[in-house]
Amino acid sequence: MSTSSFEVISPHPARSAPAPAPAPAAELPTVEQVPVLDLPLALTDYERALDWIDAAVAADVREYVCVAAVHTVMESREDVGLREAVAGAAFTVPDGQPLAWALRALGHDINERVYGPELMERACQRAARTGQRHYLYGGRDQSALFKLTLRLRQRFPGLRIVGGWSPPFRELSEAELDAVAADINRARPDVVWVGIGVPKQEKWMAAMRDRLDAPVLIGVGAAFDFHAGLVPQAPPWMQRHGLEWLFRLKQEPRRLWKRYARHNPRFVFGFARQWVAQRRGRPDR
Structure with missing residues (x-):
């Protein structure tokens, strides 16, 4: 695998100075999680999730974060690899509006979902101020990844995107995985955004976590296509009413109708x- 594909969107070279000594171990903010159909979901919001990311970067930990829609919840009940990957995450945010409603129905104080594309957008906005370094792994192809990089830098002047790569739509060899890990580590990002879809991104983060030096990996699915301007997002009113799935079905009916x-x-x-089981005071079986 040639590294030239990385360099085309990496105008900020990796720092040549040696890495500073690791900071003393710090306790990360606690993120309470509650199971919805056996998949634990975080009781959090955008600001607390971003504060956790910043704390994880400052503490130089090795963690990853998942975002879950209904599709993730249901697939994890049948896909053992996905279920194990999600279980290994620091936490999983309720990306889908129905999951936020489910948590509220179970009696938990949660005001809104934590939508992956918006979490990424807010993180980039904050990183443009703090200087946090980001890496992009995913996208349709290298051209799409280049568009994403340009648009993010235009929207958030000062944002440091230190590298990126769009992998092929096939399983990578061990040599390719080694090359990916080497490139990411050479770029020294604080956060790696992973946009290769469910369940690939969750399994990739779980498998690559020990190979990567970046403190935080975050899987955000279709966020890359949305922010690159390649795929339209559902209108806000549809998102608020949990109808985003209907909008996406209209966009890609042949691919999505069976899933929904x-x-x-x-x-x-x-x-x-x-x-009903909770209302009756007994665990669901």
Whole structure:
């Protein structure tokens, strides 16, 4: 794998100075999680999630964060690798509006979902002020990744995107994974954004976590395409009412109809069972 693909979007060279000594171990902010259909979801919001990321970078830990929609919850019930990858995350935020509603229905004080694309946007906005270093792994191809990089830098002047690569749509060899890890470590990012879709991004973060020096990895799915301007996002009113799936179905019916037809009804019935079990004061089986 040639490293030239990285260099095309990496105008900020890796720092040549040796890395500073690791900071003393620090206790990260506690993130409470509650299971929805056995998948633990964080009781958090954007600001607390961003504060956790900053604290993790300052403490120089090695963690990753997942974002979950209904699709992730339902797939994890059948895909053992995905379930284990999500379980290994520091926490998983409720990316889908129905998951935020589910947490509220279970009696938890959560005001809004933590939507992956908006979390990325807010993190970039904050990083433009703090100087935090970001790396982009994913996207449709290298051209799309280049567009994403340009748009993010235009929107957030001063944002330090220190590298990126769009992997091919196939399983990478060990030699390629080694090259990816070497490039990311050479760029010395604080945060690696991973946009290769569920379940690939969760499994990639779990598998690569020990190879990478970056303190935080965050999987954000379609956020790359949205922020690159390649795919439109649902109108705010549809997002607020939990109808984003309908908007996306209209955009990509052939790819998504089976997913929604299968997962959405099963989630509704499964969560209804969990809710009734909680109301009766017994665990759901």
